[in-house]
Amino acid sequence: MRFRSYKKTLSKSVIGFSPDSDWKKSSRDALLARIRQTEHWQEPEKSHSFGSIFSTMIAPAMLKPVLASLLVVSLTMSGSIFAVQAAKASLPGDTLYSVKLGIEDVQVGLVFSEKKKAELEVKFAGTRLKEVKEVIENDIQTKKQAQNSIKKAIQNFNDNLGSVQKRLEKIENEPKSGVKALEISKLVNEKTTELESDLLEIKEKIASKDALSVPVVEALDSVESENPIPESEQAVSNDSEQSAIAQDQEKSAQETESQEANAQEFDVSQKEESSVSQESVNKNTGETLAQETKREGKELLDTLELALTALDDANTKSLEVFVGKAVESKNEEVKKDAVEKLQSKIEKVEKHIS
Secondary structure (H helix, E strand, O other): OHHHHHHHHHHHHHHHOOOOHHHHHHHHHHHHHHHHOOHHHHOOOOOOOHHHHHHHHHHHHHHHHHHHHHHHHHHHHHHHHHHHHHHHOOOOOOOOHHHHHHHHHHHHHHOOOHHHHHHHHHHHHHHHHHHHHHHHHHOOOOHHHHHHHHHHHHHHHHHHHHHHHHHHHHHHOOOOOHHHHHHHHHHHHHHHHHHHHHHHHHHHHHHHOHHHOOOHHHHHHHHHHHOOOOHHHHOHHHHHHHHHHHHHHOOOOOHHHHHHHHHHHHHHHHHHHHHHHHHHHHHHHHHHHHHHHHHHHHHHHHHHHHHHHHHHHHHHHHHHHHHHHHHHOOOHHHHHHHHHHHHHHHHHHHHHHO
């Protein structure tokens, strides 16, 4: 009973008690100021919770492909489908060619499957060879531009093969790659064999193409067309013979006529020397142009030879991975396929050596 009386009295006191508003504001500000000075407020304790890990590690990794896809979409929407198609149809040396390569890089980045990545990289390597064929067959560019375009395409071709090579090395070192490694290595092996055939065809076309190997006669003709010899100089020999006959018949002429004849003979001699000198200059210039063209053609063929070496390295590596994984496999068909591919490679090497 006494407790209830105290409780009733206390409740009446609380109702009647009302703190001053200024006091409440000043107390609140003082409390917040002290809280802000604490270490927990200034440097929050690092959390290893799932939320923290997601925001710092998982989220950025998930957003990368999303941002890449947004890049392709924005390019398509802003430049229209026609702009994207124009970029895909561009050749080395064109303004949109770098955009074309960028789109290909984004495509590789968007896929998660290692097999799909390798498939795209080999496909883009084949695209580089198609570009070379277009440059050779279209004859739109000058010889110098065509050579530079082919070199650029082959350089990108080697880059594509380099990416494939690294991917093969990666799956080879994975202990549980299994079926995935077999599929990728088989794909690369078959595709690189096809690319080798295309590259050899390109090399043969370039080696036999007249536009990339100007003969000396053609070079001489081009120089002479720029520096033509006057018709009067081409008839020097005839004028010389007539002058000699005239001098024999006019031995008894006056001294003035003799001096005129001597002057004419001197003039003819000067023209002969000038004609010989011009022919010598044209010949030397033509030979220089021919040598320069031959040197550039050789450099281009050397570039293709390096590409063939890179292609053979990728093909050999894919076969090595395929055979290694086939040995570990329990599938007899896979082992049989590995033996056939290995035998085919040996026969090819023996044929090349002989």
